[in-house]
Amino acid sequence: MIVELDLVILTLVVVCAVGALWVRDLLSAAVLFGAYSFMLCLLWSIMGAVDVAFTEASVGAGVSTVFMVAAVFRTSRRTKD
Numbered sequence: 295m296i297v298e299l300d301l302v303i304l305t306l307v308v309v310c311a312v313g314a315l316w317v318r319d320l321l322s323a324a325v326l327f328g329a330y331s332f333m334l335c336l337l338w339s340i341m342g343a344v345d346v347a348f349t350e351a352s353v354g355a356g357v358s359t360v361f362m363v364a365a366v367f368r369t370s371r372r373t374k375d
Contacts, residue, residue: 328359
């Protein structure tokens with residue numbers, strides 16, 4: 295394993311997680327969650343857990359992100375921030 299690559303991806307995972315918690319826009323939070331899932335997929339594949347990485351990519355970064363973005367587009371705001 296390349297330790298520097300692991301640390302860079304882990305840092306990006308933490309940045310995406312904190313960003314998804316702190317943004318005020320729901321669409322941005324959904325996109326950051328998708329990026330978080332994709333970075334976790336990369337981390338799992340580097341660690342050798344290819345089956346977990348494939349599941350994370352298909353479910354976490356793929357289907358969940360699409361559902362969240364679709365839900366954001368189906369909602370409407372009552373007030374303008």
